[in-house]
Amino acid sequence: xxxxxxSPSSLSASVGDRVTITCQASQDISNYLNWYQQKPGKAPKxxxxxxxxxxxxxxxxxxxxxxxxxxxFTISSLQPEDIATYYCQQYDNxxxxxxxxxxxxxx
Amino acid sequence: QITLKESGPTLVKPTQTLTLTxxxxxxxxxxxxxxxxxxxxxxxxxxxxxxxIYWDDDKRxxxxxxxxxxxxxxxxxNQVVLTMTNMDPVDTATYYxxxxxxxxxxxxxxxxxxxxxx
Numbered sequence: 001x002x003x004x005x006x007s008p009s010s011l012s013a014s015v016g017d018r019v020t021i022t023c024q025a026s027q028d029i030s031n032y033l034n035w036y037q038q039k040p041g042k043a044p045k046x047x048x049x050x051x052x053x054x055x056x057x058x059x060x061x062x063x064x065x066x067x068x069x070x071x072x073f074t075i076s077s078l079q080p081e082d083i084a085t086y087y088c089q090q091y092d093n094x095x096x097x098x099x100x101x102x103x104x105x106x107x
Numbered sequence: 108q109i110t111l112k113e114s115g116p117t118l119v120k121p122t123q124t125l126t127l128t129x130x131x132x133x134x135x136x137x138x139x140x141x142x143x144x145x146x147x148x149x150x151x152x153x154x155x156x157x158x159x160i161y162w163d164d165d166k167r168x169x170x171x172x173x174x175x176x177x178x179x180x181x182x183x184x185n186q187v188v189l190t191m192t193n194m195d196p197v198d199t200a201t202y203y204x205x206x207x208x209x210x211x212x213x214x215x216x217x218x219x220x221x222x223x224x225x
Contacts, residue, residue: 001170032210034211034212036154036212038154042217043203043215043216043217043218044154044203044212044215045215046211046212046213049211049213050211055213087153087154089154089212091209091210091211094159094167095156095167095169095170096144096156096159096210096212097156098146098153098154098155098156099153100153101153101154
């Protein structure tokens with residue numbers, strides 16, 4: 001199976017800060033990488049698909065980049081409502097593997 | 108508008124079989140390219156994919172759980188059913204079903220918490 005290594009596992013930032021999360025695949029997955037946001041007690045929500053495509057309705061402060069094995073998820077200006085855990089997920093090969101998650105908190 | 112909702116028991120005993128139903132609306136599971144998957148999340152832990160069924164009845168399973176899982180669909184009822192045999196306390200988790208477009212889980216159910224305990 002492909003392994004997905006997400007970092008950091010948690011971070012604390014101030015409102016307005018730029019926040020960056022990375023996800024590394026154990027092998028080349030092209031751009032078959034998605035990012036999800038999960039707020040406490042809620043189901044995950046798709047934010048970014050195919051590494052860099054913003055899902056309809058998602059604020060433009062969220063973005064993704066990368067291809068191959070290294071990917072980055074960015075919140076350009078952290079807002080209070082962005083407090084959540086973020087997961088990457090590869091789907092180049094089955095099984096679709098999720099990263100370990102990054103918990104984002106407000107400082 | 109696509110919606111999905113999971114239903115099933117909230118408590119099962121060790122060694123029992125769990126049966127979960129995902130009832131959906133807003134799409135057809137006979138449409139080319141469409142799939143429905145099951146993902147679970149133990150309390151405080153990460154997401155784990157379990158199974159996926161496609162519009163053409165192709166079925167895929169997590170390699171580590173394959174021997175315990177069965178996924179089926181009833182297109183006429185807009186339902187997908189997941190069964191997991193020989194339940195253990197480590198299977199305690201929130202179980203989600205989700206609409207899949209080519210491996211992208213773009214719509215999720217609210218999830219159902221299943222506790223395994225005697």
